[in-house]
Amino acid sequence: MKILFITATRIGDAVLSSGLIAHFAKKYPGARFTIVCGAPAAPLFESVPGLERLIIINKLPLHTHWLRLWGMLATTSWDIACDLRGSAITSFLLTRNRIVGAHRDETVHRVIELGRLTNIEPWPSPTLWISDADRKVAKSLMPYDGAVLAIGPTANWGGKQWPPDRFAALALQVTAADGFLPGARIAVLGAASERSMAQPFLREIPSERLIDLIGQRLSIAAACIKHANLYVGNDSGLMHVAAAAGTLTLGLFGPSSEVRYGPWGRHCATVRTPKGFKEIVLADGFDHTSHQSLMEDLSIDTVYTALEKLNSKANNGGEGEPSERPA
Known part of the structure; x- marks a missing residue:
């Protein structure tokens, strides 16, 4: 089971999305994760169980960072591709299950919105993975x-x-x-x-x-x-x-x-x-x-x-x- 998880650049939004990773890890034991996030939030994902690759996305002119990212991901067949940035990148990847967080409902908490997006109940509470070294x-x-x-x-x-x-x-x-x-x-x-x-x-x-x-x-x-x-x-x-x-x-x-x-x-x-x-x-x-x-x-x-x-x-x-x- 290979899972692609593209989350936010900012720390707060990245933390709020972490419950989805915890849910997938529990539902699919042995799953291998590729996580894409911004540099500020990256340390929070380094100890995720089953982490295969952590990709830090840095914005480039003319949105060419998405093209560069696609080049890193296109050769893999994904079981789940979850893009909380709402981009079009998963449309150009081979995946069995595509989740795109394109809509925003400002009337509900972000965690509830993510739970609804992925049909997860109870709502996916944020999770931290802290290493022994830390x-x-x-x-x-x-x-x-x-x-x-x-x-x-x-x-x-x-x-x-x-x-x-x-x-x-x-x-x-x-x-x-x-x-x-x-x-x-x-x-x-x-x-x-x-x-x-x-x-x-x-x-x-x-x-x-x-x-x-x-x-x-x-x-x-x-x-x-x-x-x-x-x-x-x-x-x-x-x-x-x-x-x-x-x-x-x-x-x-x-x-x-x-x-x-x-x-x-x-x-x-x-x-x-x-x-x-x-x-x-x-x-x-x-x-x-x-x-x-x-x-x-x-x-x-x-x-x-x-x-x-x-x-x-x-x-x-x-x-x-x-x-x-x-x-």
Whole structure:
């Protein structure tokens, strides 16, 4: 059984699609996978069981990257060719079963949409495959003798970024002597290129409390997040990694839709700005090219209350508000 799986360039969308791979691996024991994705997400797929080939797709002028990719795939007869990018490439491949994610339903969560596309129920929950080597590195980076609060203060667009100094104030409040995670260490995560975004956060956290994981390889970051007690962050790829890791996850939303892209799982919750997604993006003067934060009206108290509620429910044997919305 040979399965071709073409997924997203961005980390978040790639994570949300990972449940399909897990489903195929379980349904077809011994299947051999060729996975095509963007470079940012590639580390998350390196330890997929049955991985035969991992192809990183880099965009080329005039969309010639698709022609190049076709040349890599055309000599194989596929049992399943699943293209979540919605391209025409599978039409020119020999395959017994073709799945193309061409349509988008913005009214339902992406995981539900993928489940409907492939006729999978229950919905295919995102999955992580973490290697022993990455676990070993994570163990050297994370303390295991106490609680850890993980923070994701960056995002791929400034409009979705809650001010980093508020993340710092939140982290210090949560881990204070009278907070609900007293004395916990504070881990901060993000891409190496995002260090400047996180600098206002880093300046506020005492060095003896800080675990600086910015710039760590994505698969190592995932292994670290898995051992945190809580994760709170902007709507980003790392938020979806945290949810897939099974860590209690609170996602912060403003100019993006929690209905469509909230962290997936009953151990997750979201909190958003007073204004709804459409109220923000359809407002006069909205500029999607601006990197000014559109999250400034989300208060620290609101986020603290939501995070404390999520933590309390988990500790009392309950769960956060489910992200698995009904079909």
